[in-house]
Amino acid sequence: MDLCNCIDPPWSADDLLMKYQYISDFFIALAYFSIPLELIYFVKKSAVFPYRWVLVQFGAFIVLCGATHLINLWTFSMHSKTVAVVMTIAKVCTAVVSCATALMLVHIIPDLLSVKTRELFLKNKAAELDREMGIIRTQEETGRHVRMLTHEIRSTLDRHTILNTTLVELGRTLALEECALWMPTRTGLELQLSHVLCHQNHVPYTVTIKHPNVNQVFSTNRAIGIPPTSPIAMIRPRSGKIMTGDVVAVRVPLLHLSNFHMNDWPEPSKRQYALMVLMLPSDSARRWHLHELELVEVVADQVAVALSHAAILEESMRARDLLMEQNVALDLARQEAETAIRARNDFLAVMNHEMRTPMHAIIALSSLLQETDLTPEQRSMVETILKSSNLLATLMNDVLDLSRLEDGSLELNIRKFNLLAMFREVHNLVKPIASVKRLSVSMTLAPDLPQYAVGDDKRLMQIVLNVVGNAVKFSREGSILVTAQLERPEALRDSRVPDFYPVQGDFHFYLRVQVKDSGLGINPQDIPKLFNKFVQSDVMTTRNYGGTGLGLAICKRFVNLMEGHIWLESEGLGKGSTAIFIVKLGIPDPRNELDHQIAFPIQSNSNHTDFSGLKVLVTDDNGVNRMVTRGLLARLGCDVTVVSSGRECLQAISQAGQNFKVLFLDVCMPEMDGFAVAAHIQEMIPHQHERPLLVALTGSTDKATRENCFKVGMDDVLLKPVALEKMRSVLAKLLEHGSQCKSR
């Protein structure tokens, strides 16, 4: 309350007090006005302050307070009523606002306080997240290290590089003190220290596989901690206190090549493992974290795969080296075989001619000698010579035949022959020899056997003779039964001859011949060997019965050539034996049987090109030559006309309706020779496609003659005398070539 003081004291003590109050009020007002300004200024600066309304209130409160104090200044002296009213209003307002503000603050201050707590909370959270980020980053880095390590390991196929890289990288990534690898020894009963990261010592430590720690590690695929005192962790020589950090071990499966061949994975007991030991540094308080253990397990698996790859590669390189060696050896063997074959062929070539010639001479002359008058001694000597030389000739022929058979160069001479007559001949040949040994030979021919057949009769007879001969040779007494019959293909599907597939057909039949004897018999075990070369039942047989052992081998090959089968049956020694063979023979063309007057025989077995009906004209002044050439061409099936001079030839050509396809012209003829004839023909028939083919026949080997023939327009030149095959091939070539010419 103001004291209405009407007295004006001149600076008394009261005045002093009032002055101080005056000044203080002034400053208070100043401050009170400046605070809101500051507030406004700073709030305007910060955009986030949420309590603007409160500020406004506060500002109003302060402003009014300031106003009050300001107005107070005027109340120190005498003042009018208006001032008092203003003062009162100001004070009332101030009171209202300040009460409101006080009330507001009750709500606001707890909020403001909680902001602080939230801030603290968030700060903590942020710190935690930072920590976790750090952990994740380290994990990611280790992951990267693992990938890199895997890549390194997998990029090499050398076992040692793989293992060393593993240890080095693991050591780096996990900051290990020591890292080691124990591999199983050859026996599989011990583990041997094979790779160590830091401490290289050359003394091989071994640990038995039965150690409980080892079993523990091998029993699971996780990495497990092991006590540092375990022998597998004792990698360094002891030096004072054993203070190593945590040790962890993990198994590394060693996959062998054989593992990949099985359909399902092998049981764990069969697997071999290596052991990897990792030691943390002893001077840090680190412990093994889960993610590090996982990393170790992953690495162990990768190492296993990489090692298996390396193993596979080693194996395949070894196999390849082996194969190369074998290839070289095979090549050598092949070369040697080829040399041997060449040598044999050379030998055969020599033997063929050089040995046969004198042989034949000996035989021929000895037989001629036999015909002359001789004393009995001389006769017996000559007979011996003949017999021995025949034997020798047979042997030579046999060997040569066999070689040719094996080469595949032997061909059957297929022709029509009298089948029944052949059997009769065999019978006649064998009877005398058999009767000497007091053996009876009976031959039974089935009534449905055809009289004529088409095949190689010489060789068929050879087969029959050989088989019957064997029967006679190996029988001391008793009888020999020979039967020949037609064989039905159904009957041929015998379980005993599984490889033989006879085919039914209209143009061939199967002949079955069976020779049964009551002789020595054969041991069933020996039967398969009998058809081998140079083999007889046993040594005694050879000594007693002689022979080369080639007979059956040759027979078998002939029978095979005739698309047949031959085999022997015997119930045992002393029980006789039966030889059976089946061969395929052709059925002869019925036309040939009936008409012998056919001038141009149609071949029932044309094996090469068929010239049947080909019209040819032969011009030769030599009658003998004409006949021979005609016979030759007729044999090939041509329709042959012969003339004896060039003039007749031209006459025949100029006849209307002539259609000779080939002309054979003898070069040397009196009056008009082959050249002149050819020239005339060229003039007469200028178009090549209308002209017949011209073939020159000459006895001269002169090159000039040959050239002249071609110059004058001949299509070919033949050297007299002409062989059948040569004629055939020349005709074939000409007809082919001729048709090519004409088609142009």
Place this chain on the structure above:
Amino acid sequence: MATVDLQQQHNNLINFLYEEGFLDEQYTQLEQLQDESSPRFVEEVLSLFFDDSLKLLHNIETTLNKEPVDYRKLDAHLHHFKGSSSSVGAQRVKNVCITFRAFCQEKKKNGCLQCLQQVKQEYYLLKNKFEDLFQIERQILRAGGTIGGTN
């Protein structure tokens, strides 16, 4: 039985002829041309050859004996003879022909005369042998066998 004997004889004779050089491979060709449709082909050809050659020999002798000797004509005859003999495979005859021809070209009368004797000898030798051979063949055929049968 007889057939076998005969065939043995036949084969022996043929072998002999080959070995002695009377026949060469061309004769084998001729044999190949003989079959059921022309069963006596070889005999026919050889008969023709022998007849033809007889006439030829006669002509050659006449030509040589005439004065002066017409060597060109002689050469023609010899060419003919050589051709025939080589067609039937009469090796020795052919060889003598070749020698004969050489002398003829050199116009050496003595050589020619010598060759004439030789060729006549060869001719008769071969002819006799073939007469024997054909006889055997006919016997074989009569006995029911086939020529070129088994050995």
